[in-house]
Amino acid sequence: MTGLHAEPESSRRRQAGFTLLEVLIALAILAILMSALIKIAANNIRNLGFLENATLAEQVAHNRLLQLRLTEERPETAEGWEDMAGRRWFWRISRSVGHGMGRGVLRYRVQVFADGEKTPYVELIGYVPEPS
Secondary structure: OOOOOOOOHHHHHHHHOOOHHHHHHHHHHHHHHHHHHHHHHHHHHHHHHHHHHHHHHHHHHHHHHHHHHHOOOOOOEEEEEEEEOOEEEEEEEEEEOOOOOOOOEEEEEEEEEEOOOOOOOEEEEEEEEOOO
């Protein structure tokens, strides 16, 4: 021979790629990371639904307070249903006494519930002038 040394076949195989154990460890790490990302995405979707409902409920509450300001009626309590964004919302209004704002101003609390819910999505406090 001309002095060239041939590498043994076993060392060529080791340099050619990853071992099965290395591949399995990498896949295990990837699976753990992917499951964490899926959990984060699921939490974000759940929070998005709550925030959407809270925003719509707040709009319903603002509508009720605006309706009080635009009419001459100042009921002690009132309740009803409103449809918004394809959903049905139950609202309840109650007037408070002794709020410290002085004469001529009434304090109202508006609660808005999603259809079938027991706890309100929104509680809004608003002040409405007494009719003259």
